[in-house]
Amino acid sequence: MTIPRRSLLSTLLFFALGVAANPAVINQSPIKLALFRQHNFTSAHNLVTHDQARAQQLKNRASKGNAGVLVNTPITNQAVTYTASVGVGNPPTTYSLLIDTGSSNTWVGADKRYQISTTTRPTLNLVTVTYGSGSFKGLEVTDSLTISPNAVIKSQSIGAAFTSQGFNGVDGILGIGPVDLTEDTLFPATSATVSTVTDNLFSQGLIPANQVGIYFAPTTQQSVQNGELTYGGTDSTKYTGTISYTPVTSTSPASNYWGINQSIRYGSSTNILSTTAGIVDTGTTLILIASDAFSRYMSATGAVPDSNTGLLRITTAQYANLQSLYFTTGGVTYTLTANAQLFPRSLNTLIGGTAGKIYLIVANLGSPSGQGLDFINGYAFLERFYSVFDTTNKRVGFATTAYTTATTN
Ligand SMILES: *[C@@H]1O[C@H](CO)[C@@H](O)[C@H](O)[C@H]1NC(C)=O
Numbered sequence: 001m002t003i004p005r006r007s008l009l010s011t012l013l014f015f016a017l018g019v020a021a022n023p024a025v026i027n028q029s030p031i032k033l034a035l036f037r038q039h040n041f042t043s044a045h046n047l048v049t050h051d052q053a054r055a056q057q058l059k060n061r062a063s064k065g066n067a068g069v070l071v072n073t074p075i076t077n078q079a080v081t082y083t084a085s086v087g088v089g090n091p092p093t094t095y096s097l098l099i100d101t102g103s104s105n106t107w108v109g110a111d112k113r114y115q116i117s118t119t120t121r122p123t124l125n126l127v128t129v130t131y132g133s134g135s136f137k138g139l140e141v142t143d144s145l146t147i148s149p150n151a152v153i154k155s156q157s158i159g160a161a162f163t164s165q166g167f168n169g170v171d172g173i174l175g176i177g178p179v180d181l182t183e184d185t186l187f188p189a190t191s192a193t194v195s196t197v198t199d200n201l202f203s204q205g206l207i208p209a210n211q212v213g214i215y216f217a218p219t220t221q222q223s224v225q226n227g228e229l230t231y232g233g234t235d236s237t238k239y240t241g242t243i244s245y246t247p248v249t250s251t252s253p254a255s256n257y258w259g260i261n262q263s264i265r266y267g268s269s270t271n272i273l274s275t276t277a278g279i280v281d282t283g284t285t286l287i288l289i290a291s292d293a294f295s296r297y298m299s300a301t302g303a304v305p306d307s308n309t310g311l312l313r314i315t316t317a318q319y320a321n322l323q324s325l326y327f328t329t330g331g332v333t334y335t336l337t338a339n340a341q342l343f344p345r346s347l348n349t350l351i352g353g354t355a356g357k358i359y360l361i362v363a364n365l366g367s368p369s370g371q372g373l374d375f376i377n378g379y380a381f382l383e384r385f386y387s388v389f390d391t392t393n394k395r396v397g398f399a400t401t402a403y404t405t406a407t408t409n
């Protein structure tokens with residue numbers, strides 16, 4: 001493709017002006033962004049397939065990099081997703097973007113095409129990222145990005161997609177993973193990373209800390225605004241007690257993401273997963289655990305695989321005896337109650353299940369433990385615990401919420 005020379009000149013001019021800009025003034029207030037929950041599933045088989053394909057892709061990507069990754073799993077975009085609305089350009093065009101802790105590039109153009117405006121500056125790079133549930137290719141541009149009226153990033157590097165697969169119903173992704181995940185996503189600038197939205201909000205003085213707080217609430221409705229992302233801090237109205245932190249794990253490949261060391265126990269003494277590395281991920285719907293841990297969970301609960309939905313199923317009597325699952329990380333134990341282990345029963349028929357039956361949200365990661373990414377704490381976990389992703393201190397925080405012990409499922 002060709003880039004007009006005038007664009008290059010204006011890009012250079014833009015950078016020259018940027019360097020001369022006044023030092024940023026720190027805004028001491030964190031910025032809140034509403035999150036909207038959407039479901040797209042016609043069967044839980046696809047939900048499990050989606051989550052397992054993502055797990056496989058996250059493992060592959062960390063070991064082989066972005067370039068040359070082959071995904072053999074069919075693309076399925078059936079999942080539970082949270083989106084936020086952000087503005088790009090001037091005047092801003094509003095895009096609905098998936099919130100993704102497992103990737104770090106931000107791009108638009110899936111459903112709504114990228115709109116060029118007076119603040120658009122093309123770069124000389126093409127960008128491509130492959131996800132477990134899709135991919136996109138486009139031109140990397142810089143543009144102004146509006147999170148809220150008083151939080152406008154002056155020059156955010158974003159992808160303007162030419163083509164994308166697997167992202168129906170959304171306009172792109174707002175990446176909130178670690179910046180290293182942007183390595184090898186640009187061509188020809190193969191080794192450069194791309195500053196993330198969070199990094200830029202912080203470096204441009206728009207937020208007081210380089211961290212993100214996330215709140216999701218369980219829901220039994222298909223589509224609802226029930227989440228909140230806080231840039232630069234946490235929202236104390238959204239959690240109870242205090243936030244406890246655990247360092248990002250040093251075990252690869254989990255260390256490339258928001259990875260932590262964690263153990264999982266069922267009831268008072270049944271070990272499900274000894275302390276090992278895994279990740280916290282807003283792109284995964286269920287809680288995935290390594291296949292050996294999954295077998296132990298099945299034995300402990302008496303659950304059986306349900307052929308209609310692909311999830312585990314228990315009887316009413318087994319539910320009456322279902323014990324809590326205890327997740328221990330950073331010396332603190334988080335209790336996932338029996339009710340929190342259920343798929344919301346009001347949505348059973350949406351996933352090919354039967355009304356009144358009881359399905360579980362703990363699913364098989366699809367590979368045995370000992371591979372450096374042995375669990376994924378997805379939405380089923382994050383809808384019960386407030387989470388904090390702290391780049392400066394390389395740590396992940398959790399706190400209980402008003403919904404931790406809710407019996408909404
Ligand atoms: C839901 O997923 C299916 C395929 O998995 C896709 O064809 C459809 O367009 C999606 N719908 C929305 C609204 O995302």
Ligand SMILES: *[C@@H]1O[C@H](CO)[C@@H](O)[C@H](O)[C@H]1NC(C)=O
Nearest residue numbers: 247248249250251261276277
């Ligand atoms: C996590 O577990 C690994 C493997 O046991 C260990 O080497 C590491 O020190 C632990 N802690 C962190 C923060 O990575």
